[in-house]
Amino acid sequence: MRSWDSAILIVLVTALISAVSSESTGSRSKGFTVQGKLIWPGDIISAASVKLILSTDGTIQKYAWPQPDGKFAIHNVPAGSHLLDVAAVGLVYPQRLPEPLIIRPVGTADYFEKQAPFNLIGFLKTPYGLMIIFGALAVFVLPQLKVDPEEYQEMMRQNAPSSTPAVTASPQRRRQN
Structure with missing residues (x-):
């Protein structure tokens, strides 16, 4: 895990090919689309404070922000193995997920020790x-x-x-x- 509060999600992009998005555009796109749904407790954070970061070999490739209902899509992702980080202050997300991507927090982050x-x-x-x-x-x-x-x-x-x-x-x- 990195020092900032996000969980690393390992996603094999080849398993997440979205045939619907590539057929709807009518033209051949440069890559694939990674899409899913992010779930968070509404009383803790809002969609504006959550960011998804897709990186390859430690280099950040793409950013995405979820819609208010939690759905997200990252377009034109090249084939290969990528890391999907969910950066949400106060929440911890799991590292490995099954397909389809429905990402739920596994707990809240504790930033300070209890006195x-x-x-x-x-x-x-x-x-x-x-x-x-x-x-x-x-x-x-x-x-x-x-x-x-x-x-x-x-x-x-x-x-x-x-x-x-x-x-x-x-x-x-x-x-x-």
Whole structure:
């Protein structure tokens, strides 16, 4: 597929010979006529915004625009293999079609990605979220961890037993008793 929104239709022109158009002119024409019908949802686009491009070996040969009812014809097409591109903004067309040509869109084209909803966990995993977390820890938690030396000594005095510390006897003194 090309970067612009159209589907490539591979059409063998020799299979699409229109005997009616060549007989009605009465004279021998230079090529064949490729004709068909293009179907699109009327509420999305109009016939004026749809273009058919016939190319051979990457070289554009002919352009055509469908009529309001969707019918199109490309006259004087030389024999051989050609690519028929349908350029319609917002619609995607299939690549291979059976004869007779009735071209229907297979879906709508999505040009933009859908935005994901806000995810708090995902936000906190980003560098900006981590900066916020560490900043909050530095402001609220770290001051609570600070210990004043005077308060520490006061806590040690309150937790210490009121009697004199017990002296443990050495193993030799234990035998003497």
